[in-house]
Amino acid sequence: MRATVPAAAGTAGEPAASGSRRLTDRVFRIRESGIIAVLVVFVAVTASIQPRFLSSGNIQFILVNTTVFALLALAETMVVVSRNVDLSIGSVLGLSAYVSAGLFGQVPGISIPVVFLTGLGIGLACGAANGLMVSIGRVPSLVVTLATLYIVRGIDILVVGGNEVIAQTLPDGFTQIPRAGLGGVPYLAIVIAAVIGAGAYYLRSFRSGRELYAIGSNPDAARLAGISVGRRVFTAFTVSGAIAGVAGVLWAAQYQTIDSTAGTGYELQVIAAVVVGGVAIFGGSGSAVGAAVGALLLQTISSALNVLGIPPLWIQAIAGLLLLLAITLDRAISVRLLTSLRVRSSGVGT
Amino acid sequence: MTPAAAPVLSLRHAAKSFGAVQAVADGSLELSAGEVHALVGENGAGKSTLVKMLAGLHRPDAGELLVDGKPVALPSPAAAQAAGIAVIYQEPTLFPDLTVAENIFMGRQPLLPGRRIDRRLMRAQSAALFGRLGVPLDPGRICRGLSIADQQLAEIAKALSRDARVIVMDEPTAALSAAEVARLFEVVRTLRAAGAAVLFISHRLEEVFEICQRVTVMRDGRQVLSSELAGLTADDLVRAMVGRQMPERTAGERSEPGELVLRVERLTREGVFTGISLAVRAGEIVALAGLVGSGRTEVARAVFGIDRYDAGTVAVSGRQLRKASPSAAMAAGVGYVPADRRQQGLVMDMSVQQNVALASLAGLRRAGLVRSAAERAFAADWAQRLRLKYGRLTDPVSLLSGGNQQKVVLAKWLGRRPALLIVDEPTRGIDIATKAEVHQLLVQLAQQGVAILMISSELPEVLHIGDRILVMREGRLTAEYSHREASEEKIMAAATGQLAVQAP
Known part of the structure; x- marks a missing residue:
C-alpha cells in the first residue's frame, strides 16, 4: 500500500528524532563505559598505593587468570540474555579439565588438538543435555542447570576417584599455551579477546543473535513474532556448554594439577562478572564485551586485594561488597536513564 | 456488486x-x-x-x-x-x-x-x-x-x-x-x-462515529x-447492544436499607480513579456497573486496602479505615471476593476445608495451632449452608467447578460474619444454574443485613440484583439510578459516555 506523506511531518520529526538519537547513543556507551571507568579508577587507586601492581609480571598474571574467566562470561552471556541461566559451567569445566588433560597420561603422544576436541565434545554433550531439558522439557533453566551442576560434578568425582592429573604428565607444548606471549601480553589473551569480540558481534549483528535478546526481553512477544524460541534457547545452552568444555582444557593447561574439585563454585563468579558487566540478569540486554570487562574487573579486584596485602580471609567479603557497589551504581544509572526516557517520550507524545 | x-x-x-x-455463537464480519x-x-x-x-x-x-x-x-x-x-x-x-x-x-x-x-x-x-x-x-x-x-x-x-x-x-x-x-x-x-x-x-x-464508515454490532x-453508519444514531447502536432478559427480584426480596455501613468520600488514586463518593447501607445491594477498565475493581481494591489511594476517606460503620491495610478492613468487618478467584480468591492447591477456614483461623486455634477437627466442622457447616457440591472436604479446591469454587470464596468470607461484602464479578464463568444460586445467596445475605457492593459487567445481573446502581466511566462515577429507574440503555449510555441518549 502507498500513502502520501504529509510534507510537514517529516521535517517536524527531525529535531525530536536526532535529540533522542543522541540520548540512546549515550545510553549504549554508558553501559560499557561505566564499568570501564570503575576499572580504571580501581587500577589507578591501587597503583598509587602499591606501584608494584602495574608491574608487567602482575599484569600478565591478571590477564592469564582472566582468559578462562572471560571466556566463560561469554558463554554465560549468551544464556543470560535469553532470560535463562547456566549454573553447570563450573562442573562441566571440571569434568572436561580432568578427562582431557588425563589423556596425556593415558595415551602417550596424543596430539594437543585432539585433547581440545575431547574437551569440546564433553562440553557440547553437557550443554545439549541442558538445552534439551530447558527447551523441550520446559523445565526452568535454574532447576535444570542446578541439577546438572551436581550430576556432572558427581560424574567427575566418580571418574577421578582419588586420583589427580599432575603437571609432570603434561607436555611442555600444552602447559606453555597460557604463558607464551609477546612483551608480557599472552597470545592466549589476544586469541580469547578475538573470540569474545566475534561472539559479541554475532549477538549484535545476526538474526539468531538478536532473537536471543528478543526472547529474553519478552518471551511471549518472541513467540508471536514467529521466533523458534526452543531452538534458539537449545543452541545457546549447547554453545555455552561447548565453551565451558574448551575452557576446561585451558584451565588444565594453566593450573596443571587437576583433582575432582576443579572449578567448584566457578559458575557463581562467572554470573557475578556477567552482571557486573551490565548484562541484565532477567535477560534482554547487555553485551559479551561488557561481561568480559566485568570478568577483568573482578579478577583485578582480587589481584589488587592481594597486592595491597589484605589478609586472604577478607578477600571474599570485600569482593562481595565491591560487587554490590558496582551493581547498585549500575542500577542507579539505568533507573535515571529510564526516567529521562519517559520524560522525553511524554514530550514527543503530546 | x-x-x-x-x-x-x-x-x-x-x-x-x-x-x-x-x-461466539454466530459471528459474521465483512471488511472492505x-x-x-x-x-x-x-x-x-x-x-x-x-x-x-x-x-x-x-x-x-x-x-x-x-x-x-x-x-x-x-x-x-x-x-x-x-x-x-x-x-x-x-x-x-x-x-x-x-x-x-x-x-x-x-x-x-x-x-x-x-x-x-x-x-x-x-x-x-x-x-x-x-x-x-x-x-x-x-x-x-x-x-x-x-x-x-x-x-x-x-x-x-x-x-x-x-x-x-x-x-x-x-x-x-x-x-x-x-x-x-x-x-x-x-x-x-x-x-x-x-x-x-x-x-x-x-x-x-463518539469515536466510532468520528472515524468509522460501517459498523457491526454483537450481542x-x-x-x-x-x-x-450514516443514518444511524448512538441511540440505535446502544439499543442494538443491549436487550438480554433476566427475571426481576420480587418486591418481597427487597428489604428496607438500614444503617450506613460503608461511606467512601472523594476517593482518588491519580490516573486510576477520581473523586469517588459512595455509600452502602446494611441490607442494601449496590451494583457498580461500567466497562472493563473503567476503574471499578481498582476502587474496590482501594476500599479493601490492597492498593493505596492519594486522597479521600473510607469509613466502615462510622470508623475511618487505615489506608492500604487489608487486615484493618477485615477487622472492621469487610470481606472481598476478587474477580480472579483462581489467582486471588483461592489457594488452588489447598483443600476445600482449608480454603473455607482460611480467613477464620483465629477462631479455630488452640495454643496457636489450628485444630483440624474444628476446621473441618467449620467448613462442613458452611458447605452445607451454601449447598456446595464437592467430593471430600480434603480434596484440593482446584477439582471443583467454577461455580462451586466461587461458593468456597464466599464461604470463606461469610465465616467471618462480614458487615460489608465486596464482590467483584461474582458470576463470571459460572454455569447458569449455579449463577442463579449465587444470586439467591447474595439476596439472602442482604436480607440478613449485610451491606453488599457488587461489581458486575453483566447488565441483566446488575438490574436483577442491585437496589441501587452506580455507573463508572474512565475512573469517575457518571450516574446513579435506583433499580426502578434503571434500564440497560441508561446504564450503557452512562458507561460509554452517551449520557444525552435517554430511553423514552
Whole structure:
C-alpha cells in the first residue's frame, strides 16, 4: 500500500528524532563505559598505593587468570540474555579439565588438538543435555542447570576417584599455551579477546543473535513474532556448554594439577562478572564485551586485594561488597536513564 | 456488486465455545478495502474472541473465513500475519529492551552480504514507515519507557512493513489521552487512504462515529446489526447492544436499607480513579456497573486496602479505615471476593476445608495451632449452608467447578460474619444454574443485613440484583439510578459516555 506523506511531518520529526538519537547513543556507551571507568579508577587507586601492581609480571598474571574467566562470561552471556541461566559451567569445566588433560597420561603422544576436541565434545554433550531439558522439557533453566551442576560434578568425582592429573604428565607444548606471549601480553589473551569480540558481534549483528535478546526481553512477544524460541534457547545452552568444555582444557593447561574439585563454585563468579558487566540478569540486554570487562574487573579486584596485602580471609567479603557497589551504581544509572526516557517520550507524545 | 468491491476479509457464521460457555455463537464480519469498520458490543458479547480468531490465537469451531474471496485457515499467529492480517492490541507486546526499528523488523531484518543485519537500512526503512504514517518516532530508541500510544504506532509500523491489508485495532484508544487519540485517528485515516481495511473496536461511540464508515454490532456472541453508519444514531447502536432478559427480584426480596455501613468520600488514586463518593447501607445491594477498565475493581481494591489511594476517606460503620491495610478492613468487618478467584480468591492447591477456614483461623486455634477437627466442622457447616457440591472436604479446591469454587470464596468470607461484602464479578464463568444460586445467596445475605457492593459487567445481573446502581466511566462515577429507574440503555449510555441518549 502507498500513502502520501504529509510534507510537514517529516521535517517536524527531525529535531525530536536526532535529540533522542543522541540520548540512546549515550545510553549504549554508558553501559560499557561505566564499568570501564570503575576499572580504571580501581587500577589507578591501587597503583598509587602499591606501584608494584602495574608491574608487567602482575599484569600478565591478571590477564592469564582472566582468559578462562572471560571466556566463560561469554558463554554465560549468551544464556543470560535469553532470560535463562547456566549454573553447570563450573562442573562441566571440571569434568572436561580432568578427562582431557588425563589423556596425556593415558595415551602417550596424543596430539594437543585432539585433547581440545575431547574437551569440546564433553562440553557440547553437557550443554545439549541442558538445552534439551530447558527447551523441550520446559523445565526452568535454574532447576535444570542446578541439577546438572551436581550430576556432572558427581560424574567427575566418580571418574577421578582419588586420583589427580599432575603437571609432570603434561607436555611442555600444552602447559606453555597460557604463558607464551609477546612483551608480557599472552597470545592466549589476544586469541580469547578475538573470540569474545566475534561472539559479541554475532549477538549484535545476526538474526539468531538478536532473537536471543528478543526472547529474553519478552518471551511471549518472541513467540508471536514467529521466533523458534526452543531452538534458539537449545543452541545457546549447547554453545555455552561447548565453551565451558574448551575452557576446561585451558584451565588444565594453566593450573596443571587437576583433582575432582576443579572449578567448584566457578559458575557463581562467572554470573557475578556477567552482571557486573551490565548484562541484565532477567535477560534482554547487555553485551559479551561488557561481561568480559566485568570478568577483568573482578579478577583485578582480587589481584589488587592481594597486592595491597589484605589478609586472604577478607578477600571474599570485600569482593562481595565491591560487587554490590558496582551493581547498585549500575542500577542507579539505568533507573535515571529510564526516567529521562519517559520524560522525553511524554514530550514527543503530546 | 462489482468484483472490485469484493470484501478483503469476510468471516461467516463463526462459532467458538470454551467448555460449556459459548463465547461466539454466530459471528459474521465483512471488511472492505479502504474502510474503517467499527465492532461494538457489551462486555462479553464475543468481540475479543472474534479478534482472537482473526489473530490466529483461537480456532473457530464452525464457520468460514475468506480472505480475498478464498477460504483460509489461521492455525497460528504466523498464519494470520501471512494472510495479511495484523492485530494491534490495547497494550502492545513489544521487546522493551530492543530499539523501535528492531521491534518492527524482528525476524525479517534486512541483511548485508554474509547474513549480517543491515542496521542502517533497517533504521532508514523504519524512518520511512513513520514518515508514511506522519508521526515522528525515533527508530533508534529502545522501547522501554515508550508511551502506550507510541507503542501502538510501532505496532502499526510493523503491520505496514508486513504489507498487512487488514489491521485490527482492539480498543486502541482505551489508554490514550485526547491528543494521542487525535494523532492515532490521523494515522488511521492515512491507512484507510492507502487502501487498508481497518477493524476498529471501541466502547466510545463518539469515536466510532468520528472515524468509522460501517459498523457491526454483537450481542451474546451473535451479529445483530451490520450496516453503514450514516443514518444511524448512538441511540440505535446502544439499543442494538443491549436487550438480554433476566427475571426481576420480587418486591418481597427487597428489604428496607438500614444503617450506613460503608461511606467512601472523594476517593482518588491519580490516573486510576477520581473523586469517588459512595455509600452502602446494611441490607442494601449496590451494583457498580461500567466497562472493563473503567476503574471499578481498582476502587474496590482501594476500599479493601490492597492498593493505596492519594486522597479521600473510607469509613466502615462510622470508623475511618487505615489506608492500604487489608487486615484493618477485615477487622472492621469487610470481606472481598476478587474477580480472579483462581489467582486471588483461592489457594488452588489447598483443600476445600482449608480454603473455607482460611480467613477464620483465629477462631479455630488452640495454643496457636489450628485444630483440624474444628476446621473441618467449620467448613462442613458452611458447605452445607451454601449447598456446595464437592467430593471430600480434603480434596484440593482446584477439582471443583467454577461455580462451586466461587461458593468456597464466599464461604470463606461469610465465616467471618462480614458487615460489608465486596464482590467483584461474582458470576463470571459460572454455569447458569449455579449463577442463579449465587444470586439467591447474595439476596439472602442482604436480607440478613449485610451491606453488599457488587461489581458486575453483566447488565441483566446488575438490574436483577442491585437496589441501587452506580455507573463508572474512565475512573469517575457518571450516574446513579435506583433499580426502578434503571434500564440497560441508561446504564450503557452512562458507561460509554452517551449520557444525552435517554430511553423514552
